[in-house]
Amino acid sequence: MAKKLFFSGIQPTGELHIGNYLGAIQRWVKLVDSGEYEGIMCVVDYHAMTVPYEQATLKQRSLEAATMLMACGISADKALLFIQSYVPQHTELAWVLNCSCMIGELSRMTQFKDKSKDKGESVAVGLFTYPVLMAADILLYKAAYVPVGEDQIQHLELAREIVRRFNSRFGETFPEPQPLIGEAKRIMGLDGESKMSKSMGNTIALSESPESIWKKLAPAKTDERRKKRSDPGVPTDCNVYMSYHRYFSPAEDLAYVDKGCRSAGIGCLECKKLLAKNMEKELGPIRKRYEDLRQHPQKVEAYLNESAEKCRAIAEATMHEVRSKIGVR
Numbered sequence: 286m287a288k289k290l291f292f293s294g295i296q297p298t299g300e301l302h303i304g305n306y307l308g309a310i311q312r313w314v315k316l317v318d319s320g321e322y323e324g325i326m327c328v329v330d331y332h333a334m335t336v337p338y339e340q341a342t343l344k345q346r347s348l349e350a351a352t353m354l355m356a357c358g359i360s361a362d363k364a365l366l367f368i369q370s371y372v373p374q375h376t377e378l379a380w381v382l383n384c385s386c387m388i389g390e391l392s393r394m395t396q397f398k399d400k401s402k403d404k405g406e407s408v409a410v411g412l413f414t415y416p417v418l419m420a421a422d423i424l425l426y427k428a429a430y431v432p433v434g435e436d437q438i439q440h441l442e443l444a445r446e447i448v449r450r451f452n453s454r455f456g457e458t459f460p461e462p463q464p465l466i467g468e469a470k471r472i473m474g475l476d477g478e479s480k481m482s483k484s485m486g487n488t489i490a491l492s493e494s495p496e497s498i499w500k501k502l503a504p505a506k507t508d509e510r511r512k513k514r515s516d517p518g519v520p521t522d523c524n525v526y527m528s529y530h531r532y533f534s535p536a537e538d539l540a541y542v543d544k545g546c547r548s549a550g551i552g553c554l555e556c557k558k559l560l561a562k563n564m565e566k567e568l569g570p571i572r573k574r575y576e577d578l579r580q581h582p583q584k585v586e587a588y589l590n591e592s593a594e595k596c597r598a599i600a601e602a603t604m605h606e607v608r609s610k611i612g613v614r
């Protein structure tokens with residue numbers, strides 16, 4: 286039986302962190318390794334232009350993001366990985382789809398509303414049509430599945446609406462992409478107050494050394510009940526437990542800290558030390574592979590170029606069909 290195709294994208298904004306890892310990358314690796322899916326993954330550099338950005342470093346950041354994805358386990362023998370701008374058909378299809386998408390629909394996108402808040406009319410049109418480019422990313426490959434986090438579900442629903450409108454006007458062309466919703470992991474930052482993100486300065490980067498991670502982890506907020514070492518706490522009210530321990534530590538360690546926290550048998554620092562050890566077990570090999578790949582950028586470039594070539598062939602076939610249906614060329 287033919288494998289199911291999934292497509293997903295990630296923005297090259299700053300260093301990838303454990304929020305990106307737990308929320309997206311780890312799932313991609315699992316889907317690819319399951320053998321059930323074929324995967325196409327994309328570092329979306331054109332999306333990164335929709336907000337003020339640094340042109341001097343964008344290319345570098347895109348390459349670093351791709352390198353990190355490889356370090357996490359995406360590889361040439363398993364999946365396609367490329368940088369969006371290497372396949373010009375993405376922006377070409379986005380234009381066509383712009384004409385099948387209504388201003389009203391885009392105005393209802395909560396991400397656009399958040400990002401354009403208090404900016405009046407000084408918002409790039411690109412930010413407004415961001416979800417249309419995202420739809421183009423998926424539809425170019427006629428991907429049936431899209432692993433996304435909660436925050437992107439609305440964009441995916443819009444993509445499905447665009448598909449229905451396009452298909453009914455121009456004839457059956459694209460499948461409606463289905464979201465692959467995993468366990469909802471909304472990883473909070475070290476402050477415990479907002480989602481982990483580069484812009485909030487509350488991240489643990491995937492490439493960070495254990496020493497640097499410990500410097501952030503040691504003072505990180507825990508359950509407020511534990512003011513003194515002898516005060517018992519509730520792990521489910523502790524960000525360190527809920528956002529990190531839960532995902533990095535094996536069941537027996539979780540049972541141990543749960544009991545130790547509730548009985549004040551262990552202190553927060555001991556709990557965090559165990560976490561740091563478990564994080565290093567998972568992140569250490571990733572960091573080492575990342576450092577190794579950084580020494581061999583030609584390996585990364587070869588993979589990205591080869592993937593882009595294959596993607597351009599698929600994308601061009603789709604565009605050939607689209608151009609003819611819409612009445613150009």
Ligand code: TRP
Nearest residue numbers: 292293294295296329419422431
């Ligand atoms: N908008 C997505 C995000 O910020 C990234 C993205 C771009 C994407 N194109 C995509 C995700 C296509 C899935 C499919 O997370």
